[in-house]
Amino acid sequence: MKEFLLKHQGKALALVLCLVPLILLATSAGASVGKERRIRPTRWSWSFLSLGQVGLTESVGEVFSIFDDDDTEKELARLRAENAILREEKARLIGVLQENERLRKMVGFKQSHPEYTLVPARVISQDTSPFFRVISIEIKAPEGVKLKVRQPVLVAGGVVGQVHEVLDGHAQVLLLSDPRSQIDVISQRNRAHGIVSGLGHERDYEAKVSYLSEKDQVREGDVMVTSGMGGGFPPELIVGEVLSVQPDERGLFQKVTVAPAVDLSRVSEVFVLTATKERMMTIEQEEDAAALEEEDDAEQQP
Numbered sequence: 001m002k003e004f005l006l007k008h009q010g011k012a013l014a015l016v017l018c019l020v021p022l023i024l025l026a027t028s029a030g031a032s033v034g035k036e037r038r039i040r041p042t043r044w045s046w047s048f049l050s051l052g053q054v055g056l057t058e059s060v061g062e063v064f065s066i067f068d069d070d071d072t073e074k075e076l077a078r079l080r081a082e083n084a085i086l087r088e089e090k091a092r093l094i095g096v097l098q099e100n101e102r103l104r105k106m107v108g109f110k111q112s113h114p115e116y117t118l119v120p121a122r123v124i125s126q127d128t129s130p131f132f133r134v135i136s137i138e139i140k141a142p143e144g145v146k147l148k149v150r151q152p153v154l155v156a157g158g159v160v161g162q163v164h165e166v167l168d169g170h171a172q173v174l175l176l177s178d179p180r181s182q183i184d185v186i187s188q189r190n191r192a193h194g195i196v197s198g199l200g201h202e203r204d205y206e207a208k209v210s211y212l213s214e215k216d217q218v219r220e221g222d223v224m225v226t227s228g229m230g231g232g233f234p235p236e237l238i239v240g241e242v243l244s245v246q247p248d249e250r251g252l253f254q255k256v257t258v259a260p261a262v263d264l265s266r267v268s269e270v271f272v273l274t275a276t277k278e279r280m281m282t283i284e285q286e287e288d289a290a291a292l293e294e295e296d297d298a299e300q301q302p
Contacts (some may be wrong), residue, residue, distance in 0.1 A: 109156035118271040130202040133175040152273040158238035158261035177205035188223040192216035205264045209256040
């Protein structure tokens, strides 16, 4: 039907345009005769004209609806394609902006700590088991820099965890929320000393602070930072904030829960702290001492 109307639409319109004047002429000619003869042809002509108008309206409407439907479908398809492209570009742009913001913070953190030797790394996988909170990182250490177990892993917001296993170009990082993790911390407010380890919760990354007695007077909202003891983490790195403090049933220590300062579920880029300025000086002194010993041994030999 559509093809027929499209093919003969010009002829149909021409025929209708020719019939309309003839009908109007016949109708007007009947006006000079008697009343009865004038009314009957007029009624016939107007009835025929009405039928013609209805048919013409339907035919023309259907013809134009064909064009309208085709044009509308094409326009909708074009708009859908453009909308999909715009959504994709928006998502890509948001991702780029978020990545730039993260990298900007990391660069600022590195610049504000020139005493640290920080090696950037990218998170490539994450273990979601509550009892094994581990992430895998891809890392390219500069020449002369060695990755070792228990080296701190950080971001601009604070402590993430520590190196657990070193592989070729990769490393396994034990998050601070892992029950096997232990980080020596102090309260930033009153210097109360404790050990942070993970609670192993399924739905969060909360940790606990052990060995805090009632006399330590830790409160909710206290910030816990690394103590610098034990030789692993340098001092004053933010670990987390105290969520709750409850007395122990045995009355020896308090039950202190800590929320990590870093959202460990969304970590993408990290730093591995391979050495501090003090440690580098110690290493250089040890290397100089070893070199002197070798020289002395060589001179003593005959």
